[in-house]
Amino acid sequence: MKILRFLLQKEFRQIFRDKTIIAMMFMMPTVQLIILPLAMDLEVKNISLSIVDRDHSSYSQQLISKVGSSGYFKMVSMEPSYKEALKYVERDEADVVLEIPAGFERNLIREGKQKVGLSVDAIDGTKASIGGSYLNAIIADFTANLEINNKATTPTNYTSKSFIDVTYSTWFNPLAQFKYYLVPGILVLLLTMIGGFLSSLNIVREKEVGTIEQINVSPIKKWQFILGKLIPFWIMGIIVFTLGLVVCWLIYGIVSEGSLLLLYLFAAFYLIAVLGFGLLISTISDNQIQAMFLAFFFMMIFTLMGGLFTSVESMPDWARNISNLMPITHFIRVVRMVMLKGSGFADVQLEFFYIIVFGVILNGWAIWNYRKTA
Amino acid sequence: MEEKVIICNDLTKQFGDFYAVNKISFDVYKGEVFGFLGANGAGKTTAMRILCGLSYPTSGKASVAGFDVYKQQESIKKNIGYMSQKFSLYENLTVSENIEFFGGIYGVERSEISMRRTDLIERLGLEKEVNKMVGELPLGWKQKLAFSVAIFHQPRIVFLDEPTGGVDPVTRRQFWDMIYEAAAGGITVFVTTHYMDEAEYCNRISIMVDGRIEALDTPENLKKNYSASSMDEVFYQLARGAKRSDN
Numbered sequence: 001m002k003i004l005r006f007l008l009q010k011e012f013r014q015i016f017r018d019k020t021i022i023a024m025m026f027m028m029p030t031v032q033l034i035i036l037p038l039a040m041d042l043e044v045k046n047i048s049l050s051i052v053d054r055d056h057s058s059y060s061q062q063l064i065s066k067v068g069s070s071g072y073f074k075m076v077s078m079e080p081s082y083k084e085a086l087k088y089v090e091r092d093e094a095d096v097v098l099e100i101p102a103g104f105e106r107n108l109i110r111e112g113k114q115k116v117g118l119s120v121d122a123i124d125g126t127k128a129s130i131g132g133s134y135l136n137a138i139i140a141d142f143t144a145n146l147e148i149n150n151k152a153t154t155p156t157n158y159t160s161k162s163f164i165d166v167t168y169s170t171w172f173n174p175l176a177q178f179k180y181y182l183v184p185g186i187l188v189l190l191l192t193m194i195g196g197f198l199s200s201l202n203i204v205r206e207k208e209v210g211t212i213e214q215i216n217v218s219p220i221k222k223w224q225f226i227l228g229k230l231i232p233f234w235i236m237g238i239i240v241f242t243l244g245l246v247v248c249w250l251i252y253g254i255v256s257e258g259s260l261l262l263l264y265l266f267a268a269f270y271l272i273a274v275l276g277f278g279l280l281i282s283t284i285s286d287n288q289i290q291a292m293f294l295a296f297f298f299m300m301i302f303t304l305m306g307g308l309f310t311s312v313e314s315m316p317d318w319a320r321n322i323s324n325l326m327p328i329t330h331f332i333r334v335v336r337m338v339m340l341k342g343s344g345f346a347d348v349q350l351e352f353f354y355i356i357v358f359g360v361i362l363n364g365w366a367i368w369n370y371r372k373t374a
Numbered sequence: 375m376e377e378k379v380i381i382c383n384d385l386t387k388q389f390g391d392f393y394a395v396n397k398i399s400f401d402v403y404k405g406e407v408f409g410f411l412g413a414n415g416a417g418k419t420t421a422m423r424i425l426c427g428l429s430y431p432t433s434g435k436a437s438v439a440g441f442d443v444y445k446q447q448e449s450i451k452k453n454i455g456y457m458s459q460k461f462s463l464y465e466n467l468t469v470s471e472n473i474e475f476f477g478g479i480y481g482v483e484r485s486e487i488s489m490r491r492t493d494l495i496e497r498l499g500l501e502k503e504v505n506k507m508v509g510e511l512p513l514g515w516k517q518k519l520a521f522s523v524a525i526f527h528q529p530r531i532v533f534l535d536e537p538t539g540g541v542d543p544v545t546r547r548q549f550w551d552m553i554y555e556a557a558a559g560g561i562t563v564f565v566t567t568h569y570m571d572e573a574e575y576c577n578r579i580s581i582m583v584d585g586r587i588e589a590l591d592t593p594e595n596l597k598k599n600y601s602a603s604s605m606d607e608v609f610y611q612l613a614r615g616a617k618r619s620d621n
Contacts, residue, residue, distance in 0.1 A: 006478030010467065017466055210460035217426050217456040218479050219448055373447045374429050 003220060007228030015232055021198070025236060029190050029244040034251055036186055037179035040309075047131040049073040050085040050094035052117075057105035063116075063142050067098065072134050082117070095121050096131050108146065172340045183254060184335040185308040187244045191237050191267060192302060192328055195274035196281070197295045199233040203282035204291040216372045226367060230275045237271040238264070248339075257342030263335065266348075269355050270331045276362030277327070283369040302328045327358040377404040379531055379562045380425060384434035385443075387420050394420040396585035397434060402531075407553060407563045409573050412582030413613045418566045419459065419535055421582075425564070426456050426533055439530050452480075455524035455532040455561075459539070463520055465509030469500055472508055473523060480527035494522050514545035518552065525556050532556065534565040538572065550575050570605040581609060583616050 015021060049067065053060050067073055076094050079085040088094035099117030107114040118135060122128040173180040206212040215225060241264075248254040256263055277298075285291035303309075305319065306328040312320055323329045330351040337343035345352070380402035387395040395417045402408045412418045423429040425438050427447030436443045439453040463472045470491065477487040495504055498518060503511060508519065517537060525532050534553075538546045550572065557563050565576070573579050573593060580590040589596055589612055593605055600608045 003479055003481065006475055009478075010464070010471070010475045013471060014464070014466055209465070210458060210462045211464055213428070213458050213460070214456070214462040214476070215479075217428055217451055217454070217458075218476075219452040219481070220479050221448075373427055 004224050004228055007220070007224060008231060011228055011232045015236070025194070025240055026243065028193065029187075029240050030247055032186050032190065033183060033244055033247045037182045037252070040182060041178050044127050044130040044134075045072055047073050047096055047127065047134070048076045048088075048094045049135075050077045050079060050088045050097045051075065052079050052082050052085045052097065052099040054080075054102040055100050055104035059105035059108060059146075060100045063100065063139070066142055067135065067138055070134065070138055072131075082119075086119070089119070089121050092121075095124075095127060096135060098135065179252065180254065180340060181336070182308070183248055183252060184339045185306075185332050187241065187248070188270075188306075188328060188332045188335055189303065189308065190240050190244055191271055191331075192274050192299075194237045194240050195233060195271045196278040197299070198236070198278070199229060199275055200278035200281040200285070200291050200295060201288055202233070203229055203279065204285050204288050207282075207285075208287050222367060222370060222372060226279065226370065229279070230272075233275055233278075234268075234271050237275075238267065241267045254339065256339045258338035258344065262345055262348075263338050266331060266334050266338075266352065266355065269352070269359055270327060273327045273355055273359035273362055276359060276364075276366050279366035280362055280369065283366055302326060305329075307332050324354075327355055327362075330354045330358075378402065379404050379440075380408075380436070380438050380564065382425075382434075382436045385421065385424065385431055385436045386433045387417075387424060387429070388432040393585045395424070395431075398582070398585075398587045399434075400580055400587060400590055402562060402564060404530075404562055405557055405560055406577045407557050407565065407575065409576030409579035410564060410566045410582070411568075411573055411579055411609065412566070413616050413618075415618045416582040416613075416616065417585040418582055422533055422535055422564070422566065425450075426454060427451050453530045455527065455529040457520050457524040457532070457534045457537055459535045461513075461516055461520060463508050463516070463523060466507060468505050468507055469495070469511070469519060470504045472519070473526060476523045477526050482527050490526065494526070498522060514541050517541055518545070518549060521549065521552060525561055529561065531562040531564060534563065536566055536568065538567065538569065546572070570609055573605045573609075579605075581612050583612055584618050588612050 051064060051067075053064065068075055073096075077085070077088055079088075082097065082099050085094070085097045085099070089097060097117070097119040099119070101114075101116070104114055104116070116139065118132060120128045120132045203212075206215070245256070245260075245263075281291055281294050281298075285294060301322075305315070305323045306312075306326055307323065308328075312323045312329060312333075315323060334343075334348045334351045337348055378401045380400075382398060382400050384397040384399055385395060386393065386397050398417075398421060410418055410422065420429065424431045424443055425436060427438075427443065427450040431443060438450045441447075441449040441453070443450065464475070467475065473491045473494065474487055477490070478484070482490070495501055498515075500515070500519070503515070508516065511519065521532075521534065521537060524534075538549055541549065546569070553563055553565070553575075565572075567573060576593065578590065578592050579596065580587045581596075582588065589599075589608070591599070596608050597603070597605065600611050602608045602611065
């Protein structure tokens, strides 16, 4: 224990002497939590629309103004022909072309049906499909209103189509805002960076400078050295997590629905798992560049496959399996459930089990891999 | 009979089919200053790392301070000090913090540490630098400090791997005074060097060529046997046949 105290004292001295690291510790949670969720929004807005109106009737005018007032579209041009409009798409100035054919109003009134042309630039798949479906919804709404008008004028028309009207209620995130999805995920990312990467770089640095040799030649026990490295970063992780929760509350008014104690319990064990991961990286790498490279490789996978931006459930089976093999996936799930839904321990106990298993495997592997005598 | 603190018998370290250390045998006695010489790439550092418990030998036998190099590395580590070729105190800790840390991890009590530290700082004349970062000290001072830290816990043997590389002649002289002082205090000194004037300061020296020990005796006897006027000449006669070098 005495020896461990010397190790911790030394570690804290070095950490607090490194002004960049300290600054980063406070910058990371604030900047990442404030800027990223506001900048990143999966809601598609500002879809550029080019319109070809060949009817020039009051109905076509109504449809155009309805589309315009929806707020999702930005009219970039009115063209006399489809060919002209397509040029806008080719020049990347328009995403969607809406073509209203001649006789639009007449056919609607006489025959009760009419086709409109919708051409979508599908290079940005999300924008295309969402833009297309917005426009579909607007047109459907437009025609429904027309039928109501029709009904009012001809009340004897009983054959009008019946609709199944779906009403939504959005739970846990009433305005369905992306930031509520993102913020808990970023909190988890912060812990991963501090626990996994800062710790591994720190150890590899000792290898690079050569001081680890001086440690290896001393009678320090393996567990003492490892705990001496893990404890400071564990504490830093918990501080950053706390800071993150404060930012969530101050900036977004997000206060955990579920128990804070439960969140901290998970954070504590999750940190142990990622610290083990960091330790493992450091035992594999000989220098900081290698460690950085490895860390980056995994960081990319963690951020893109851990369910931070996209839901794990909608991944293909094989990808979902990989995703479930990463501790970050489970912790993101837990933080979302506890913070946004107020889930209790019973709801997340399986995830707790996962995180414990990761912690044991990663740390065990790292300790096994670390050799005082080569 | 003097007490043997290092016993080495046919010690070998093999990397693939390369014999870094090839069946070396020697003994080192308590309180002796033992010079471990050899050209670059001769295998000195590899042998030293085995004796320090940092690396496993491939075959042969060796014991350090009475402990086996295969099974009792951690016991060896309690009884030795080590100063590597690479400077390895923490540059972003102060002089005082480094002493405290390295004393502490060898189990020296805090009260004992502060006593010995005051004494050490005074002897090194580092009173003004106590709270300076070690990284800011000139190389010569760093090396003297590193040596003092290596023997701070009063080990039975201290291993020095080219401790005076890049150090000016005056500081080297002071460094050797410190080595003698340590040896007089009963610490066995095992030192590698490339400076032949330093070799003359050793009680006995061994010269390694291509993984083998080619000569082992007192400097006087070596010069007599090779009918050379200086250690430089002895070394040259032995080492010019070497096939290996760093590159």
